[in-house]
Amino acid sequence: MVEINGSRLDARLDQFAAIGATPKGGVNRQALTEGDRQARRLLTKLALARGFDVFQDQVANLFIRRRGRYDDLPPLMMGSHLDSQPTGGRFDGALGTLSAFEVLESLEDAGVETERPIVLVSWTNEEGCRFAPGCMGSMAFSNGTIPNEWYDKRATDGASFASELKSTIESLPEARVKALAFPISAYVEVHIEQGPSLEAEGIPVGVVTGIQGTRWLQIAVKGQTAHAGTTGLAYRRDPLWALTSALSQLYQNIMPPDPDARFTVGRISASPGSVNAIPDEVTCTVDIRHPKLERLDEIEKEVISAINCAADRQHCAVDISRTFDMPPCTFDQNLQEVIIAAAGQLDLEWKAMLSGAFHDALFVNRVAPASMIFVPCHKGLSHNEAEYVEPLNALAGCQLLAKAATMMATGEL
Structure with a gap:
């Protein structure tokens, strides 16, 4: 069994929360800003130190790849985003991205060889607060193209999307630029619930069935x-x-x-x-x-x-x-069953949930089986500097991701 290092995950969350930290304990790390670039550089530095491959695409989606035994198989993908709202919380997006990185590190620590490669992704501009629409990175990945009209967009601060995108890609020369889309076997994303139900019911994880x-x-x-x-x-x-x-x-x-x-x-x-x-x-x-x-x-x-x-x-x-x-989407039933089986093996109580907010997984679901794992956030607060996830709940979500990812990538199922 792959053991998650909870202390390391907490430390990573603190480390990234310091980038764009606000006086009230939140994060202002909007898409394609210098803060966003700094977070991308830190994640790349950590990944290269572990010997993982790092690359990006033309919309600045950032990928970290751990090799598999059959390295030409379509990889299992997991991740989320690192950009935030102007007065955002430190867990929205970052928890999913850093949980995925912790899974890669824990697999490396345990010397587990997976059948197929595993790729972590940090999607570009999930929030959509500086440049609209949101979920630009996952939308472009699933469509295989960047809409021409995006290049003419202006940020809320007047900056050009084309210019900011170019600067963001160029700020990370260590990550070679590859084609916009590639085949994947499945996608799993950990995210805070952004609602109060899991905390109110005392349930540590939610298995997301779809998005309204x-x-x-x-x-x-x-x-x-x-x-x-x-x-x-x-x-x-x-x-x-x-x-x-x-x-x-x-x-x-x-x-x-x-x-x-x-x-x-x-x-x-x-x-x-x-x-x-x-x-x-x-x-x-x-x-x-x-x-x-x-x-x-x-x-x-x-x-x-x-x-x-x-x-x-x-x-x-x-x-x-x-x-x-x-339109609404329904996540892959087989993938949900893998996550539920993993929760059973970990003796984690879970709840089937529908997401009220849209996420990158919605767009990835159009090209590959996708699903999500929710963890409780205090009082349901999100897009708020007071956003908070208990360390034990963050750990539970990461453990479930690790177990499900291992089952999917090692051929256990």
Whole structure:
């Protein structure tokens, strides 16, 4: 049995958390920044010291490869990401990447020869907060190409994606640049749950069955600006009244009767934004999620209908566009069974879970069997500087990854 060095894993987490550390204990290590490059250089240094092969691709995905007995077999892949939110936590992404590295080190320590090679990946720009969309690295890997429009993108700080990508790749000359995509046998990712259920139930690991679908809408309701004090009800064309009445109806009708549904208005604004003027236009974003594609379609139609009906009553015009559409995915059943069997051998209690957030595994699942292992995070906090994972839970997730990876890469199953 491969023994995980929990103290080493904790030390690695501390070491990487120091890169981009914030005063409140979190991390600001956004994609393709100098902090991101520093983390990539540290991981590369650690990997080369252990004799692992290191390479990257044209979208700056970073790969660390441990050879197998039959080295030309498609490798087992595991990993996550190292980039963070502007006020992110120290475990989101980093735990999965460093757990995978600890598995490679533990296999090396034990002298275990696997049938096939194992590759650790640190995906580029999972978070999507500096450059949109998120999951750029895994998306490009699964598609086998980088969309041309990405090169014209600008970061929230004005930086050019093309320039920052080039600088990031060039900052790591030790890692040769290889083709964008290559065959893999399977992919497993450890990640914090980003929700409270595992901690609340006292369960150390979750086996993720899939990821719910996500759809984003941009909504604009257009009315007429008029004086707040002199314009009576009969003469108003108030887009904010229309929008808020529709949203009130949707809040009542979508989530309460359907526990699997998610409906969120994350951003709302009114123009001209004067305290004593009826707005002429209001805009908002809507995020809807559901594990079933047909229900996702139904919710979108319900949102569009409610907005249009409310706007008609106020004699307002409506413009609704879909800005993001990610269908739900189901992870490979055989791979889940391997992870469950590994949990049984380790005597780890586990729970089947659906992911509410999307991850790199969703895109890899399009080209190879994929699954995920969740570990509890304190109070479910994530994308937050207070994000925390108990060392014992981090260790449990890493042990399960090691056992499952060994079973898959040594031919035990």
